[in-house]
Amino acid sequence: MALPAPRKKLSTPESVYLVEVIKGMFLTMSHVIKNILDQDRFRTIEYPDMRKPMAARYRGAHRLTTRPDGKVKCVACMCCPTICPAKCITIIAGEAADDPAEKFPIEFDIDMLRCIFCGFCVEACPKDAIRMDTKIYEINAYTRQDMVHNKSYMINLMDGLKPEAEDVYRAHPEQAPAGYTFDEKPVA
Amino acid sequence: MSFETVLPYLIVLGKCVFAVAFVMQIVPLLIWGERKGAAYIQDRPGPNRADIMGIRAGGLVHTLNDVVKLVMKEDIVPQHVEKFYWALAPVIAMTVALVTFIVVPFGDTFMGVPLKVSDIDGGLLFVLAMTSLGVYGIMLAGWASNNKFSLLGGLRASAQMVSYELAMGLSAVVIFLGSGSLSLSVIAEQQALPLELGFISIPAFNWNVFSVPGAIAFILFWVAAFAETNRTPFDLPEGEAELVGGYHTEYSSLRFALFFMAEYANMIVASAVTATLFFGGYNVPFLNGETIRANADTLVALIGFGAVPVLLFFSALAWKRRNRPFYRAIAVDDIRHREPKFWTATWLGLAVVHAGVGVLGLSGIIGANGPTGIGPDTVAFVLQLTALALKVLLGCWIMIWVRWTLPRFRYDQLMNLGWRVMLPVALVNVFVAAVWIIVKESLFA
Amino acid sequence: MAKVKINDTEIEVPNGTNMIEAAKLAGEEIPHYCYHPHLSIAGNCRMCLVETTTPRGPVLEIACNMQARDGLAIRTDTAQVLHMRKSVMEFLLVNHPLDCPICDQSGECRLQDYYMEHGQYDSRGLDPKVGKNKRQDIGDLIVLDAERCVQCSRCERFGDEVTGTGELRLMNRGDHTEIGMFPGDRLSHNYQGNLADICPVGALTNKDFRFQRRVWYLKETASVCTGCATGCNIQVCHQEGEVFRYLPRRNDQVNKSWMCDMGRLSYQEIAGLKRILKASVDGKAVEPDVATGEIATRIRAAGAAGVGFVLGTRATNEANWALLQMVRANVPGARIFVVEGNDGGQAAQGDTLLLSGDRNPNTAGARLLARHDGNVGDRLALLAALPELKLLVVLEDDVLGRLGAALPPVVFFGAFKNATAQAAAIVVPTAHPVEQDGSYINRQDRVQRVRRAVNPVGESAPAYVVVDRLGARLGKAPGTQMVAAAFNGMARAVERMRGLEFKGLGAEGRLLAPEAVTAVPGAEAST
Incomplete structure (x- = not known):
């Protein structure tokens, strides 16, 4: 049985409702007028066009970093799949024949449906090979298979992003990932 | 058949088209006003994505989008409904809302043509009759949907409408006690007369709302109008929290659009009737027809x-x-x-x-x-129509404003208010009005 | 016996016990690199320094070169000892490349373990590290990375003392000391894998296991190698139903700490192409139950006189016992044989270290049962009986190859597609030793257990279960569904196994009671 909630005894003007109703309506109307005169009062971020500037520590989609020679930094040490609490990282290691690094990931898959974005993989990586500094939070696909980000996807993630994010990063340079370079484009 | 014999019919047809167009043109504006009003009350920008060539018109384009969407959507006919009545219900709702408007005058005369679709002597009764008929649309929808939520919504609507009709009718009694006529055009004309206070004549403030019983009647009538149009705080029939969509749960596409538009048409009509009864209808304050011309x-x-x-x-x-x-x-x-x-x-x-x-x-x-002599009549027509439109829009805005300010009543509170507050007050108000009229006549006649 | 004191614990150990071992008995871990229980003492890593009291006062000595004597007292927890460990670690790591992310040893690396315990943590290194030869291909199974080496010389001593081949040598001096091979030399013996095992760091790693799996993922199950009659004790390292490697498991009576490369690589056959995955009757794949029913029908049709059974020298004791019991109960009068020899019929070469010429893990067990039953024929008896047999039921062994003669229709229970399986009319798959519990008897008459590490592949089941099901079809099941029941039943019945219990076989196995009469003919000579 639910207990009856204690209710405030209404005073006479309150019990007629009308006074209180009118008081409330004046309050809402004051908002309307203020908002018409000054639309900058809105805190709304008009999403596809405007973006919330993500904090520097925000953990977005993973990317794999590369060495100056273009090869992936990862040496398939398996630290990230070991630490991963969601067990979403799958790495198949291979031997690099003529590379002093000896070892490299033949396959490096992250199942983004499983990932919980804890960032442990980044912390665990001894080679700074995986980062979550992309600030990409639109991680979506039409199939489950496409939600598994593979090695080449994660290496080229920032390249693939450029056309979409370019304008946002131009408008809000503080949102751009570290080291992001703008393409030459005349500013009107 | 000469032009002279056809002309009256053409004029009536033209007025019909005008009346329907008047209501139907305001509907999208109201939908926009509802969305934008809600947004501004809640400190957010509201709809603003749809655009035509980059012009978003503050979200007005969304209304156009809605029309396209509702027309193009699949018309789903559930298997379990009573097909005939189910299909009939939205038609009734929309028709009744539009028909009510024919007795509302939207001007005095234009080139000798009275500016109302039909000058029924019992215009006020016609309004009450039509609003009573409106409940059939909702009831039929609720029953024919064969769905417990819809049925409950329909039940609530009929109970609520029947309850508030009494208060509404009784508050209207005050008006025709004063005017001595049920015709809305007569009532509107009387309010255009200057206020005679014996020693002074003011060409305004003779609206019915400017009297003690009139003011009380207006409040009662206005509250009842909320209930009749199923607007918050009396929108229990479609209380989405408990009844999914209420009586229109099973409707989609254009049928839903009819209900949707009927609600706004009802708002417009209710505002127009209220304006005519209490706020002088098409009258511009301080400017009666002769003065304008x-x-x-x-x-x-x-x-x-x-x-x-x-x-x-x-x-x-x-x-x-x-x-x-x-x-x-x-x-x-x-x-x-x-x-x-x-x-x-x-x-x-x-x-x-x-x-x-x-x-x-x-x-x-x-x-x-x-x-030509057409100029003064045109000016009078435009001004009076604008006056009526502004009064209607203001009424509609108040309805929107109330909706986004007040919470919904509980059902027992609704019934309590209707039967135990509004009905007695309306009854007493009839006596007050009678006394008021006697006193006024004995003082100023 | 000598009473020694380690820290505050007094314990009694045999005279001359190495103090690292004594400390281990006392529950005290003394870190070490170069000491290995089965190699000579080198004393060059200096990691095992402990404090002992002499007439001159407390001094530091290496524990590995200290032998237990009465009254000896050492301490492993003094500030001086800890400081020395830290300093030794710092020296060892001066030129270490720290490529743990790549190194296969990480996870089982002494450098990592001791660094976490005794490390300096903050580097004081200013000079560039001395580079050495990395990734040297020095043998079929071994990769050498000289940079990672801590110069413990275990591999050198292994080559000198165990295999006697002596390929690996420490060269140069000071911090340029480097482990390496003579130019043009290459590891070629059958015990290379042990080098990777004894290397305490990642200098010598196994090529076969290279980059396959991180060791911390692997689960280990104690088992026995079934590659030959020696029965080396092993750890089966597996993850999620897949076996990745065998490691030798220390058993001083059988294999010390070693195992041969042949046995080490035999894990590959578990999921290999030669496994039988499905039961078949006359070449058609059927459900195992259907095949079992068909076997029963054919055994009945052949009659007791027309059917012969062959116990497996590759099968577990439990499977052999199940078959023996099943035959005696359901087909009394049927003839039973044991056919010794190697699969394919070729004689194999053993060596003096571990590998036996008899490549069957359970020859001794089959012989034991044959002797117990008293009415089991050998190879010659089977040859003689062949014309009368209409059906031959074979357990695991390649009888066709061993006999070299045409066989009557064969029913084959086994894990591998050998010649007999390919010729068999009915085949029922059985589990690999790592997929089942069971016991084998090695050439020393030592009963040793295998333990289930992974699930049986395909439709296979342990042979004793399969035989039990066949018995149920024929009328009387031998009751060997559970391995412990099968073994204990056998131990109660067989005289030399009296007193043994399946649960009591332990990590190192148990020897059979000595034989009452003369030795079994044809016993191993090459041990």
């Missing part, structure tokens, strides 16, 4: 020049908005950058047009001095 040129000049500063202010507001963060965020070549410029130009252009209208008024070719 006599001073047509002056009025045109005043209105033309008077609108210019307002439009300039709008223009400045639009120009200021180009600096909003939104325009800084989107790409430099985004098509929507033209919007502030467009609106600035549009308002400026309208200001120029109004200045032109003002010049037209100064030139004196509109009034009695003009080439």
Whole structure:
């Protein structure tokens, strides 16, 4: 049985409702007028066009970093799949024949449906090979298979992003990932 | 068949089209007003994504989108419904809402033609009858849907409408006690008469709302109108929290659109009737038909020049908005950058047009001095129609405003209010009105 | 016996016990690199320094070169000892490349373990590290990375003392000391894998296991190698149903700490192409139950006189016991044989270290049962009986290859597609030793357990279960569904196994009671 909630005894003007109703309506109307005169009062971020500037520590989609020679930094040490609490990282290691690094990931898959974005993989990586500094939070696909980000996807993630994010990063340079370079484009 | 024999029918047909168009044109505006009003009350920008060539018109384009969407959507006919009555229900709802408007006068005369679709003697009764019929649409929808939520919604609607009709009818009694007529055009005309206080005659303030019983009647009538139109705080029939969609749960596509539009049409009609009964209908304060016709040129000049500063202010507001963060965020070549410029130009252009209208008024070719006698009647028609439209829109805005301010009643509170507060008050008010009329007549007659 | 004191614990150990081992008995871990229980003492890593009291006062000595004597007292927890460990670790790591992310040893690396315990943590290194030869291909199974080496010389001693081949040598001096091979030399013996095992760091790693799996993922199950009659004790390292490697498991009576490369690589056959995955009758794949029913029908049709059974020298004791019991209960009068020899019929070469020429893990067990039953024929008896047999039921062994003669229709229970399986009319898959519990008897008459590490592949089941099901079809099941029941039943019945219990076989196995009469003919000579 639910207990009856204690209710405030209404005073006479309150019990007629009308006074209180009118008081409330004046309050809402004051908002309307203020908002018409000054639309900058809105805190709304008009999403596809405007973006919330993500904090520097925000953990977005993973990317794999590369060495100056273009090869992936990862040496398939398996630290990230070991630490991963969601067990979403799958790495198949291979031997690099003529590379002093000896070892490299033949396959490096992250199942983004499983990932919980804890960032442990980044912390665990001894080679700074995986980062979550992309600030990409639109991680979506039409199939489950496409939600598994593979090695080449994660290496080229920032390249693939450029056309979409370019304008946002131009408008809000503080949102751009570290080291992001703008393409030459005349500013009107 | 000569033109003279056909003309009355053509005139009636034209007035019918005009009345329907009047209601149906305001509906999308109200939908927009509802969305934008809700948004502004809640400190958010509201709908603003849809655009035509980059012009978003503050979300008005969404209404157009809605029309396209609702027309193009699949018309789902559930297997379990009573097909005939189910299909009939939205038609009834919409028809009744539109038909009610025929007795509302939207002006005095134009070239000798009375500006109302039908001058029924029992116009007020017709209004009450039609609103009573409106409940059939909702009841049928609720019952024919064969769905417990819809049925409950229909039940609530019928109970609520029956309950509030009493208070509504009794508050209207006050009006025809005073006017001695049930015809809405007579009631409107009487309110245009100057207020005779024995020693002074004021060409305004003779509206029915400006009397003690009239004011009480207005409040009762207005509250009952909320209940009749199923608007918050009396929108229990479609209480989405407990009844999914209420009586229109099973409707989709254009059938849902009919219900949706019927609600707004009802709002318009309720506002129009309220305006006619209590706020002088098409009457412009201080300006009755004769005054307008006599001073047509002056009025045109005043209105033309008077609108210019307002439009300039709008223009400045639009120009200021180009600096909003939104325009800084989107790409430099985004098509929507033209919007502030467009609106600035549009308002400026309208200001120029109004200045032109003002010049037209100064030139004196509109009034009695003009080439034809049509000028003064046109001015009177436009002004009176504008007055009615403004009163209707204000009423509708209050309904929207109330909806986004007040919480919904509980069902027992609703019934309590209807039967135990409004009905006795309305009854007493009838006596008050009778006494008021006797006192007034004995004082000023 | 000598009473020694380690820290505050007094314990009694045999005279001359190495103090690292004594400390281990006392529950005290003394870190070490170069000491190995089965190699000579080198004393060059200096990691095992402990404090002992002499007439001159407390001094540091290496524990590995200290032998237990009465009254000896050492301490492993003094500030001096800890400081020395830290300093030794710092020296060892001066030129270490720290490529743990790549190194296969990480996870089982002594450098990592001791660094976490005794490390310096903050590097004081200013000079560049001395580079050495990395990734040297020095043998079929071994990769050498000289940079990672801590110069413990275990591999050198292994080559000198165990295999006697002596390929690996420490060269140069000071911090340029480097482990390496003579030019043009290459590891070629059958015990290379042990080098990777004894290397305490990642200098010598196994090519076969290279980059396959991180060791911390692997689960270990104690088992026995079934590659030959020696029965080396092993750890089966597996993850999620897949076996990745065998490691030798220390058993001083059988294999010390070693195992041969042949046995080490035999894990590959578990999921290999030669496994039988499905039961078949006359070449058609059927459900195992259907095949079992068909076997029963054919055994009945052949009659007791027309059917012969062959116990497996590759099968577990439990499977052999199940078959023996099943035959005696359901087909009394049927003849039973044991056919010794190697699969394919070729004689194999053993060596003097571990590998036996008899490549069957359970020859001794089959012989034991044959002796117990008293009415089991050998190879010659089977040859003689062949014309009378209409059906031959074979357990695991390649009888066709061993006999070299045409066989009557064969029913084959086994894990591998050998010649007999390919010729068999009915085949029922059985589990691999790592997929089942069971016991084998090695050439020393030592009963040793295998333990289930992974699930049986395909439709296979342990042979004793399969035989039990066949018995149920024929009328009387031998009751060997559970391995412990099968073994304990056998131990109660067989005289030399009296007193043994399946649960009591332990990690190192148990020897059979000595034989009452003369040795079994044809016993191993090459041990």
